[in-house]
Amino acid sequence: MSGIVRRANENDIEGILKLLVQVDMVHHNGRPDIFKGPATKYNAVELKKIVEDDTTPVFVYQDEDGTVAGHAFCVHKQVVGDSVLTDIRTLYIDDICVDEKHRGKRVGSRLFEEVKDYAQKNGFYNITLNVWSCNPGAKEFYEKLGLVPQKIGMEMLLER
Numbered sequence: 001m002s003g004i005v006r007r008a009n010e011n012d013i014e015g016i017l018k019l020l021v022q023v024d025m026v027h028h029n030g031r032p033d034i035f036k037g038p039a040t041k042y043n044a045v046e047l048k049k050i051v052e053d054d055t056t057p058v059f060v061y062q063d064e065d066g067t068v069a070g071h072a073f074c075v076h077k078q079v080v081g082d083s084v085l086t087d088i089r090t091l092y093i094d095d096i097c098v099d100e101k102h103r104g105k106r107v108g109s110r111l112f113e114e115v116k117d118y119a120q121k122n123g124f125y126n127i128t129l130n131v132w133s134c135n136p137g138a139k140e141f142y143e144k145l146g147l148v149p150q151k152i153g154m155e156m157l158l159e160r
């Protein structure tokens with residue numbers, strides 16, 4: 001796999017929007033009762049603010065042709081002075097996606113390594129993310145990278 005991983009900028013927004021639809025469709029296909037599809041969780045205006053904000057760094061994988069073919073959205077998180085929670089600084093991965101055509105070629109691993117490197121260099125305590133149970137492939141991917149469950153979201157669908 002050639003190509004580079006780098007911080008995203010305004011010029012990447014079009015490519016990121018296409019990837020956001022792909023993530024949404026994975027979730028929509030798995031849980032159409034919860035996720036609308038096709039949709040993007042952020043629009044172009046919101047994305048411009050996100051990529052420019054150093055507390056919400058986005059990393060992209062740019063392939064050899066210059067196309068944005070993967071992204072990892074990060075969010076700096078810290079709860080200060082809470083009655084039960086400590087003040088640890090967490091880097092939360094809000095979204096990660098590799099273009100369908102590039103999957104299985106370690107692009108996702110490379111994006112995660114970049115995020116981990118960033119978290120380590122910036123003194124974060126841990127990296128967290130959420131994964132939907134309707135997306136077992138992503139869960140397996142995270143486990144391969146060495147992530148372990150921190151908490152589990154549970155539900156009961158009610159009869160109607």
Ligand SMILES: CC(C)(COP(=O)(O)OP(=O)(O)OC[C@H]1O[C@@H](n2cnc3c(N)ncnc32)[C@H](O)[C@@H]1OP(=O)(O)O)[C@@H](O)C(=O)NCCC(=O)NCCS
Nearest residue numbers: 023096097098103104105106107108109137138140141144
């Ligand atoms: C999940 C995703 C980011 C993985 O990216 P990728 O570039 O294909 O993953 P990699 O090639 O770096 O794979 C790393 C390891 O994870 C494993 N893995 C990756 N995707 C997997 C899948 N769907 N099922 C099982 N294992 C998987 C690989 O086999 C590899 O294992 P190995 O180290 O034993 O060889 C990508 O499939 C994707 O974008 N999916 C759609 C969007 C999505 O679900 N995002 C996550 C939302 S929570």
